[in-house]
Amino acid sequence: MAMPYVIALWHQKGGVSKTTTALALAACLVEKAHPTLLLDLDPQGNLTTGLGLNPAEARHSPADLLLGNDTVSRVVCATPWPGLDIIPSNPDMVTVSRWLHVREGYEPVLRHALSRPDVAGYDFVFLDCPPMLGPITIAALTAAQLVIVPTQCEYFSVQTLGSSLKLVQLVRGRTNPGLAYRVLVTLFDLRGALHSRVLAQLQQHFAPAMFQTIIGVDSKLRESQLVGTPITLHAPHSRGTQQYRQLAEELCAYVQRPVLQTA
Numbered sequence: 001m002a003m004p005y006v007i008a009l010w011h012q013k014g015g016v017s018k019t020t021t022a023l024a025l026a027a028c029l030v031e032k033a034h035p036t037l038l039l040d041l042d043p044q045g046n047l048t049t050g051l052g053l054n055p056a057e058a059r060h061s062p063a064d065l066l067l068g069n070d071t072v073s074r075v076v077c078a079t080p081w082p083g084l085d086i087i088p089s090n091p092d093m094v095t096v097s098r099w100l101h102v103r104e105g106y107e108p109v110l111r112h113a114l115s116r117p118d119v120a121g122y123d124f125v126f127l128d129c130p131p132m133l134g135p136i137t138i139a140a141l142t143a144a145q146l147v148i149v150p151t152q153c154e155y156f157s158v159q160t161l162g163s164s165l166k167l168v169q170l171v172r173g174r175t176n177p178g179l180a181y182r183v184l185v186t187l188f189d190l191r192g193a194l195h196s197r198v199l200a201q202l203q204q205h206f207a208p209a210m211f212q213t214i215i216g217v218d219s220k221l222r223e224s225q226l227v228g229t230p231i232t233l234h235a236p237h238s239r240g241t242q243q244y245r246q247l248a249e250e251l252c253a254y255v256q257r258p259v260l261q262t263a
């Protein structure tokens with residue numbers, strides 16, 4: 001039984017394109033005939049609204065998995081797009097973000113839910129983390145094989161990149177020694193001299209652990225979330241779609257490497 005490859009999107013800072021990357025990359029993988037499941041782990045529910053659903057109306061959320069109360073097949077929602085499923089956020093995620101840490105042994109509970117046979121039909125699972133160094137993120141990093149850390153080439157994003165990666169190290173040491181990470185440059189402005197300078201610095205420090213694909217600014221990505229439609233359908237020929245397709249290719253090549261190294 002082939003189990004899905006589980007990927008967390010994590011950066012401590014908000015607004016760096018975690019949710020956008022989860023949505024766009026999932027859409028491109030579905031286009032390549034890879035069934036994909038999205039989990040909205042952010043109490044703000046942006047991923048959920050980005051697919052046209054209302055978090056206030058969702059009966060189930062990843063909270064049910066984080067608490068060990070339910071299984072994926074019982075809480076998952078199909079979307080209008082075949083091959084793309086979601087477990088949306090709902091108000092229970094606010095409660096869980098406050099109280100999960102007091103439950104003894106909470107860290108691997110999500111991983112157990114994602115290791116059951118009812119998840120085997122997916123090729124990929126994406127865990128869209130909140131911008132918080134909290135128990136939900138720890139549970140997500142414990143469940144993931146790879147964490148993608150999107151970052152802008154801005155001073156503040158690079159600064160928080162360090163503490164975001166410290167959490168990755170911590171989780172490796174405690175609950176998930178095999179966790180790999182890849183830094184993804186997002187919201188890149190080709191014309192900006194500052195962005196190019198910061199990119200060169202990032203490459204110097206992280207080159208082996210960086211995706212070669214760089215995601216630029218494309219208003220179609222924002223627009224597709226407003227109308228709740230995957231970017232591959234909303235604007236199939238846009239630059240943003242093409243860049244995320246390239247990233248999907250790069251990701252598939254990475255996942256198929258015979259020996260996955262942790263970088």
Ligand SMILES: Nc1ncnc2c1ncn2[C@@H]1O[C@H](COP(=O)(O)OP(=O)(O)O)[C@@H](O)[C@H]1O
Pocket residue numbers: 013014015016017018019020021046131186187215216217218219220221222223225240
């Ligand atoms: N490549 C991009 N081009 C244009 N807008 C983007 C891009 N990536 C993200 N955005 C927009 O920037 C905002 C923050 O992105 P989001 O994915 O929600 O970040 P995060 O999940 O890290 O908080 C959203 O309004 C989103 O639509």
Ligand SMILES: [Mg+2]
Pocket residue numbers: 018019020042046047129
């Ligand atoms: Mg987000």
